[in-house]
Amino acid sequence: DADVTQTPRNRITKTGKRIMLECSQTKGHDRMYWYRQDPGLGLRLIYYSFDVKDINKGEISDGYSVSRQAQAKFSLSLESAIPNQTALYFCAASTGPDEQFFGPGTRLTVL
């Protein structure tokens, strides 16, 4: 079984729409993360959560919000999508500061 799953895998939407990307993990990791990946820019952290009641902004949180509904679930929302949010989004999970396990990614296109 995959450790971290993401839905949807691909999404095309229009400017101004609200979008939610979902992430689930099955191994009981305490920490979860949302990243976006753009060509040539590497991985940039959007939000991270060290436990259910702990949510922190990352490097590029503007225009995004998150919800940690349970230890296993961490969703990312774009309240009003804009074209420069077109990117590949990865969720990851870890136990403490150890290895992060990544989901398969969501390719989001905002027209």
Add this chain to the structure above:
Amino acid sequence: AQSVSQHNHHVILSEAASLELGCNYSYGGTVNLFWYVQYPGQHLQLLLKYFSGDPLVKGIKGFEAEFIKSKFSFNLRKPSVQWSDTAEYFCAVNPDSNYQLIWGAGTKLIIKP
């Protein structure tokens, strides 16, 4: 601010060549260090990590990395690359166990058959 530098953004090698990818970080204290790999169309996965102990770390698929504290470096090496090593490689540093990872920008490695 803490940062991680990967010196080469693109590297092209022939099969059987030796590989060294540079990674330097700016944090002066105790750090945890990681190399991740992203094969084309796939998610990131761990190659190797260093927390403490022997500064020469061996990972999967014949990769190794050496932590040199005095140089703030954690370079990735492989003595003989294969076409299947074509991927993007990311160095990451955790400067504190209560902090998130700091990522390098990545190095795209292309191996010519």
